[in-house]
Amino acid sequence: MNNEKQIVDALRKRGNKVTPQRLVTIEVLMTFREQHFSVEELFQGVKQRNPDVGMSTIYRTVQILEEMGLITKRNFDDGFARYELCELDEKHWHHHLICLKCGKVIEMQDDFLEALEKEIEEKKDFIIINHELKVYGYCSDCYAITKGDKFD
Structure with missing residues (x-):
């Protein structure tokens, strides 16, 4: 740390x-x-x-x-x-959830891409050093406020 x-x-x-x-x-x-x-x-x-x-x-x-x-x-x-x-000591950066309405950024520590990395390395003969994932959507606050409304 x-x-x-x-x-x-x-x-x-x-x-x-x-x-x-x-x-x-x-x-x-x-x-x-x-x-x-x-x-x-x-x-x-x-x-x-x-x-x-x-x-x-x-x-x-x-x-x-x-x-x-x-x-x-x-x-x-x-x-x-x-x-x-x-x-x-972090192997990979953590990922981010980004709210399209208010801009809030939520960190996501789970790394669901390790199996995909291994598959890519084997199939493409490519050594992965790191990756970054940004997921866009709506946080619970914005979703609750605009429930039923169309999102931009």
């Missing part, structure tokens, strides 16, 4: 500076552990703790952490890039 110390150690091992600005960015990043966050949301959290940190520092830190595989960029087809912390 990723924690602050693991990220700092990984940055140092890679030869990146661990500045006070980067440390506060990592601290705030940890508060988004169970959430998808935008760079702007991360920046707002950092600014509350250290008003001297600039947006370019946040972007550069996010870029480095993404290159290192410690966070991953997600696209939920709403025009915004979001990120989430990666688990170091």
Whole structure:
């Protein structure tokens, strides 16, 4: 499981500076552990703790952490890039259920595609490293509100 110390150690091992600005960015990043966050949301959290940190520092830190595989960029087809912390021991990323009405994103930890992966590897002589699944529909709140109405 990723924690602050693991990220700092990984940055140092890679030869990146661990500045006070980067440390506060990592601290705030940890508060988004169970959430998808935008760079702007991360920046707002950092600014509350250290008003001297600039947006370019946040972007550069996010870029480095993404290159290192410690966070991953997600696209939920709403025009915004979001990120989430990666688990170091996770074989596959989890999947997402996306509500077409309110935009809620629900994480799905179950991986139903392992058998399909094995079949693809055998039939196509292709080694699968990872996969991503996004399922679109309506969350229970939106379905309950619009029950009987046609969905867009």
